[in-house]
Amino acid sequence: MEILSKKTIKQIYFFSIVSLVLMCFIRLGMPSEIPVNSQSEEVYLIPSGKAVGMKLKTMGVMVVGVEQHGHLPAKKAGIKNGDIIEKVNDVPLQNTKHFEKILETAKTETLTLSICRGEKKLKVSLTPSLNQSNQYVCGFWLRDSAAGIGTVTFFTEDKTTFMALGHPVNDMDTDLTYSVRLGYLELVDIKGAKTAQNGRPGELVGVLSGETVGRIRTNTQTGIQGNVKNEAIVSGEKIPICKKHEVKTGKASILSTVSPEGTKEYEIEILRVLDNGDNKDFVIKVTDEALLSQTGGIVQGMSGSPIIQNGKLVGAVTHVFVNDPTRGYGIFIENMLAENN
Numbered sequence: 001m002e003i004l005s006k007k008t009i010k011q012i013y014f015f016s017i018v019s020l021v022l023m024c025f026i027r028l029g030m031p032s033e034i035p036v037n038s039q040s041e042e043v044y045l046i047p048s049g050k051a052v053g054m055k056l057k058t059m060g061v062m063v064v065g066v067e068q069h070g071h072l073p074a075k076k077a078g079i080k081n082g083d084i085i086e087k088v089n090d091v092p093l094q095n096t097k098h099f100e101k102i103l104e105t106a107k108t109e110t111l112t113l114s115i116c117r118g119e120k121k122l123k124v125s126l127t128p129s130l131n132q133s134n135q136y137v138c139g140f141w142l143r144d145s146a147a148g149i150g151t152v153t154f155f156t157e158d159k160t161t162f163m164a165l166g167h168p169v170n171d172m173d174t175d176l177t178y179s180v181r182l183g184y185l186e187l188v189d190i191k192g193a194k195t196a197q198n199g200r201p202g203e204l205v206g207v208l209s210g211e212t213v214g215r216i217r218t219n220t221q222t223g224i225q226g227n228v229k230n231e232a233i234v235s236g237e238k239i240p241i242c243k244k245h246e247v248k249t250g251k252a253s254i255l256s257t258v259s260p261e262g263t264k265e266y267e268i269e270i271l272r273v274l275d276n277g278d279n280k281d282f283v284i285k286v287t288d289e290a291l292l293s294q295t296g297g298i299v300q301g302m303s304g305s306p307i308i309q310n311g312k313l314v315g316a317v318t319h320v321f322v323n324d325p326t327r328g329y330g331i332f333i334e335n336m337l338a339e340n341n
Contacts, residue, residue, distance in 0.1 A: 044238040045333075046159070047306035047313050048152040049255025049263040052233075053188040053208035054224075055147045056169060056216060059179040060086040060093045060116070065141035072139025077126040079140055080117065084179070087114035095144040103128055103136055149188055149204050151256060151304035152233075153223065153316040153336070159234045162214060164304040165223040166316035166331040167279045183216025185226065187233070193258050196296035196325030204258060204301030222279065222331060222339035223304065223316070235263075241333045242312035247273055247282060252309040254284075254317060256302050258295050266291040270309065271327070279318045280329035297325030 063083040066074050085093055088102050089112050102111070108128055115122045128136045152164045168177040187209040196202030213233045216226040228234065249270050257263045266288035273282045284307065286297045295302075298320040305317040313333050320328040 043241045043337075044157055045154040045241060045313055046157065046234060046236050046238045047154050047255055047308060048162070048234075048236065049257060049265075049305055050152045050233065050235075051149055051188055051190050051204060051206065051257035051263075051301060052152055052164070052213070053147070053149055053186040053206070054216065055145070055184045055186065056180060056219075057095070057145050057182040058084070058143070059181045060084045061096055061099060061142045061144045063140050064143045067139040070139075072137060073126050073129055074139035077113075077124050079113075079115070079124060079126070082117070084116040085113050085142070086116055088112070090114070096142045099142060103138065107136055147208075149190075149206050149208075149301040150224075151302055151317075153304045153306050154313065154333075155228065155234045157238050159231050160228055161225065162228055163223050163225050163336055164316075166304055166318040166336060167223060168221050169219050169224065177219060177221070180216055180219045183219075183224075183226065184212050185214035185216065185229075187211045187213055190257050190260060192260070193295045193299050193301075195294075196299050196320070198323050198325070201320055201322060201325065202296055202299035204299060206301075220339045222336045239308070240312050241337075242309060242314045244275060244281075244332050244334050246312070247309065247314055247332065249273065250309075252284070252307055252314065254302075254305045254307050256291075256305040256317075258291065258299075258302070264290075265308075268307070270307075270314075270330075275332070277335065279331045281315065281332045281335060282330050284317070284328055284330050286326045286328075292326065295325075298328040299325070 063079055063081055066079055066081060068075060087093055093099060108130060110125050110127045113124045113126055115124055128138055131137050150165050152162050155162050170177050188206040190204055190206040193204050194202045213230040214226050214228050216224055218225045252268050252270050253265050254268055255263055255265055269285045269287050271283040271285055275281050286292060298317060302317055307314040307316060307330050315330045315333045318329050318331050
């Protein structure tokens, strides 16, 4: 199947497994830094558990598919899935529509693409071709945006900064981490959840309000970080963080929003402490009957739900066991903080 420039795929999709989080206009002055834990002083954060909607724009555009049949330009130029096209003919590329306009003007003239491939910076020459329908084609799929529902883990004491998810926002096709050019957090009206079953993850169901309450600043391996626009989104009291060596197996709880009733606390159990350093630092099991009856366990959109044990913030929910949705992984709060300073 040929990929036409005018039919370039511009998918805005929902990741909630891969879930999401927060936006806003940056306040005057420098944004608050997320505190670094130290041996000498206690660090306090405000746990959230609020479900939010997110819209994210990437740096440049991402190649999410290359047509392998025939001799289309992208294949011949050696372009690969996951390549980030940052510039065309040294002009910064804004989005997929921008690329379409450049292509329509260039027709079959050779284009010089500035590409980021992992840590490498490349210059690639690509000559569009004219197909039998008199349309200029390159032979790849492009994506520049994403949207979804996720959960805010915490706010800083001064209510200016947030973190969410506990894992990066990755592209659904290439599994590569998005570089954020622009990201907005919106309020979301959670209607309920599609119940999780063994082998089939459930998901939160909600409607984005269009009201922006924050701005996403970074997308890291331990979550999304950004600045708060509307302090009304912040609720709850600050609590101390729990250091890694303090985390124990046994009873704990999560804060999550899975129904129109709003954010609630649900019982879980920490089964094993692993400290893998890969967003899977400990194993949890949902034991709360109310949560199990509503969701079947951990569902897409709950990533980022804060985990509390003995009055301290332990970390956040990050993944679900596909074959047992009552179980999942969590990340240590110390690991979330370390990546985002």
